[in-house]
Amino acid sequence: MTRWLLTATLFAWAMASAGRADEPDLEKQVAALSERHRVAAVKGDTKALGAVLADDWVVVGATGEVDTKRQQEQKMKDGSLVFEVIDAKEVKVRMHGDTAIVMGLYHIKATLNGRKVDGVFRNTGMFAKQAGAWWCVFNQVTPVAPPAEKR
Numbered sequence: 328m329t330r331w332l333l334t335a336t337l338f339a340w341a342m343a344s345a346g347r348a349d350e351p352d353l354e355k356q357v358a359a360l361s362e363r364h365r366v367a368a369v370k371g372d373t374k375a376l377g378a379v380l381a382d383d384w385v386v387v388g389a390t391g392e393v394d395t396k397r398q399q400e401q402k403m404k405d406g407s408l409v410f411e412v413i414d415a416k417e418v419k420v421r422m423h424g425d426t427a428i429v430m431g432l433y434h435i436k437a438t439l440n441g442r443k444v445d446g447v448f449r450n451t452g453m454f455a456k457q458a459g460a461w462w463c464v465f466n467q468v469t470p471v472a473p474p475a476e477k478r
Contacts, residue, residue, distance in 0.1 A: 354420040357427040357454050360461050361418065364452070365433075369410045373400045381455070381462035389448060389468045402439075412436040425456035432471065447471040 360379055367375035377400075384396040394402070402408035418431035429452040437444045453465040 353422055353427070357422070357429060357461055358418065358420050360454060360463065361420070361429045361431075361452055362415075364463055365413050365415060368403075369413050371403050371409065373403055376400065376403075379463055381457065381464045384462075384464055384466075386466040386468065389444075389470050407440050409438045410435065411438070427454040427461070428452070429454065 363375065364379045367373075367379060376396075380396050382396060386394050386399065388394065399408065412434065414434040416432045416434070418429065421428045421430075429450075431450055433448050433450050435444060435446060435448050447470075449469045449471055451467045451469075452463055454461050455464045456462075
């Protein structure tokens, strides 16, 4: 009986500590998923993006426009959105249970509807664990203003 109680107690403790929001492995998993998102966008790989972005994913772009996953895939397929460079800096992951926020500073070079974009942007991504898998569910892209002395 004592052995059974000890086993049950150890099992309960292990289950309670598994998958905690502050667990570094979860942060690494989400960071890796965010990196897959970045690489797929630069490659224009809509199939790889499909494995990272939730079906109901949306992005609020730098000008305030909102695109769905399907709209962004279409823009990449027809060439109206082409990422040349997405250089990540200062990327941080914050865990909140089955939700994570990834915020970073990015130098982005792209062409959007024939117009060149080249600047520094703050990107905030929201990731959620759904049915045992992590998915990017939302992004917000905000241009970073140059320092006041350069304006």
